[in-house]
Amino acid sequence: MAVPPTAAVFVAALRAEGLTVVEVGRWWEHNRNHKGPWGEVHGVMIHHTVTKGTATTVRICRDGHSTLPGPLCHGVIAKDGVIHLVGYGRTNHAGGGDPDVLAAVKAESYDERPPRPNVGNSDGVDGNRHFYGFECENLGDGKDPWPAAQLEAIEKAAAALCRLHRWGPKSVIGHAEWSDDKSDPRGFAMTSMRDRVADRLAVKEPAPPKPPTKPAQPAPAKPVVDLSKLQAAADADPPKRGTPISYYGVKVVEQALVREGLLAPSLADGHYGTATWRAYALWQRRCGFTGKDADGKPGVDSLKKLAAKRGFTITP
Structure with missing residues (x-):
């Protein structure tokens, strides 16, 4: 047929x-x-x-x-x-x-x-x-x-x-x-x-040329946020002079909050100030926390949820 x-x-x-x-x-x-x-x-x-x-x-x-x-x-x-x-x-x-x-x-x-x-x-x-x-x-x-x-x-x-x-x-x-x-x-x-x-x-038709194979690239390492130091950064205003932003992981968390639509991109500056506090409190409420559990200071459960959704890891 x-x-x-x-x-x-x-x-x-x-x-x-x-x-x-x-x-x-x-x-x-x-x-x-x-x-x-x-x-x-x-x-x-x-x-x-x-x-x-x-x-x-x-x-x-x-x-x-x-x-x-x-x-x-x-x-x-x-x-x-x-x-x-x-x-x-x-x-x-x-x-x-x-x-x-x-x-x-x-x-x-x-x-x-x-x-x-x-x-x-x-x-x-x-x-x-x-x-x-x-x-x-x-x-x-x-x-x-x-x-x-x-x-x-x-x-x-x-x-x-x-x-x-x-x-x-x-x-x-x-x-x-x-x-x-x-x-x-x-x-x-x-x-x-x-x-x-x-x-x-x-005449057998020539097979189309195979695209050149690219060497396998290692997966980029996920950013790591230290929970205890992030909490310290949230309490310090401003953070300790001379301490790199990456040490606290503040900017990693801020970028995650930006992608969640909770923080303006221009405010993701590595400083856990008022805007970041408010944005994180909104994230905590989105996770179902209320009262003191939604005070804007990162806790282990809310941070784990943000990390799982936005591709970073946390350490205690």
């Missing part, structure tokens, strides 16, 4: 194969799904457009014409190898075809070519449901050249979808191999194109 992927996966697969893709309008929602289902999908069908000029070709394949509404394919492969996406879902590209061909493509059970089709567009099975379609800019007269860049883009587009669905190259056919009243694509052989797709699929 091959369920069509999302449009994002579809375009990503084309680009991953090295194709240049132009997205035309809101191509991902332009389709004929109101006329019937799209999927299961079983292969990729290649066409020629019988048109000249990329802009004209893209417009016709997107909009269609009076007897055949667009989109007429999923992507237009221009002579320069650029793919122009014009639709996604059911499109008017394959028409009716031979059920024996569909079975052979689905099973990838034929030799060089699928069985010769015995039915045409008017009496065949619905190919628009079961195939991706790429229209290739070419007059289809056997004289209009197929540039190397265009043939390579056909190969890449077919291989991209084969990779996506884990198909082999026998899932890639021409319109003339599907229906007995079609002749496209004319000017190159689908047998040789399948050989090219097979060669591309045989």
Whole structure:
């Protein structure tokens, strides 16, 4: 069972194969799904457009014409190898075809070519449901050249979808191999194109480079607050001259109170003054303490709760 992927996966697969893709309008929602289902999908069908000029070709394949509404394919492969996406879902590209061909493509059970089709567009099975379609800019007269860049883009587009669905190259056919009243694509052989797709699929895609591994960094040490010295700092106004702030851990506690929204950042100055007293008293009340237990002087229980929440440790 091959369920069509999302449009994002579809375009990503084309680009991953090295194709240049132009997205035309809101191509991902332009389709004929109101006329019937799209999927299961079983292969990729290649066409020629019988048109000249990329802009004209893209417009016709997107909009269609009076007897055949667009989109007429999923992507237009221009002579320069650029793919122009014009639709996604059911499109008017394959028409009716031979059920024996569909079975052979689905099973990838034929030799060089699928069985010769015995039915045409008017009496065949619905190919628009079961195939991706790429229209290739070419007059289809056997004289209009197929540039190397265009043939390579056909190969890449077919291989991209084969990779996506884990198909082999026998899932890639021409319109003339599907229906007995079609002749496209004319000017190159689908047998040789399948050989090219097979060669591309045989090349294992290089694994993406692994990002350089960074040496493991030791976890930063948590700040340590000495409870007894912090309590002494809360009683001393100002703290003992020459004593480093880190000795008391005042600033660690103030920064925790700032992160709790209880102290203005500008007041986290390492001085356990009036503002810090008030902020810590609010923290104690938030912890459920009242009265003398919420007097703004750090106690072991409230400090443990603040340390657990704000990433520092305490010592007695």
